[in-house]
Amino acid sequence: SQQGEEDPQALSIQEGENATMNCSYKTSINNLQWYRQNSGRGLVHLILIRSNEREKHSGRLRVTLDTSKKSSSLLITASRAADTASYFCATDAFTSGTYKYIFGTGTRLKVLA
Amino acid sequence: DGGITQSPKYLFRKEGQNVTLSCEQNLNHDAMYWYRQDPGQGLRLIYYSQIVNDFQKGDIAEGYSVSREKKESFPLTVTSAQKNPTAFYLCASSSRDRGVYEQYFGPGTRLTVT
Numbered sequence: 383s384q385q386g387e388e389d390p391q392a393l394s395i396q397e398g399e400n401a402t403m404n405c406s407y408k409t410s411i412n413n414l415q416w417y418r419q420n421s422g423r424g425l426v427h428l429i430l431i432r433s434n435e436r437e438k439h440s441g442r443l444r445v446t447l448d449t450s451k452k453s454s455s456l457l458i459t460a461s462r463a464a465d466t467a468s469y470f471c472a473t474d475a476f477t478s479g480t481y482k483y484i485f486g487t488g489t490r491l492k493v494l495a
Numbered sequence: 496d497g498g499i500t501q502s503p504k505y506l507f508r509k510e511g512q513n514v515t516l517s518c519e520q521n522l523n524h525d526a527m528y529w530y531r532q533d534p535g536q537g538l539r540l541i542y543y544s545q546i547v548n549d550f551q552k553g554d555i556a557e558g559y560s561v562s563r564e565k566k567e568s569f570p571l572t573v574t575s576a577q578k579n580p581t582a583f584y585l586c587a588s589s590s591r592d593r594g595v596y597e598q599y600f601g602p603g604t605r606l607t608v609t
Binding site: 415417422423424425426427430470472474481482483484485486487488490 | 499501526528530535536537538539540543553583585587596597598599600601602603605
């Protein structure tokens, strides 16, 4: 099935460092989204990048998309302890006249103070 | 959590019992979704609904049922036919923005079946 797969599965960094996580997917997409999940909570939407965009910024977040390689990366600059969470990419699938999203398995980020 | 409520936060049931998880949204969103998340895993789609009185099976619908009688509500019933129901259940809703769906998630219900 079409699914985003994040890499690495887990990442541990010091506060102030940058964190980079990657997402690969299998089929053509219209857009790709990144979400954050704090432990035991729901997901929060971070950023959306459309298939005709190559890079997008939002505060300390930078997302890139390479449709030729079917991959995306999420960069968090100057990380903080509060960034500790799991991060998921989600790719769209249009089936039976409706949109749904396929989520990857996530990257667990731990930022050490 | 974006105007979506799920209740209860924790739910305990005995094996063989059906249980219904509540999901309500006040965002006026047309689409609603149910996902299941197992420890250390991503989200898997159970059911989704684009409009009232209509819903479609997701990737793991077996053992689950839903209804969509009102725009605001999309309850999920975990039936006794679900072989491994213990999991974290997340409800989401979305509207359409230039053909793109950003999803808003509820806080989740953690179901434990013993």
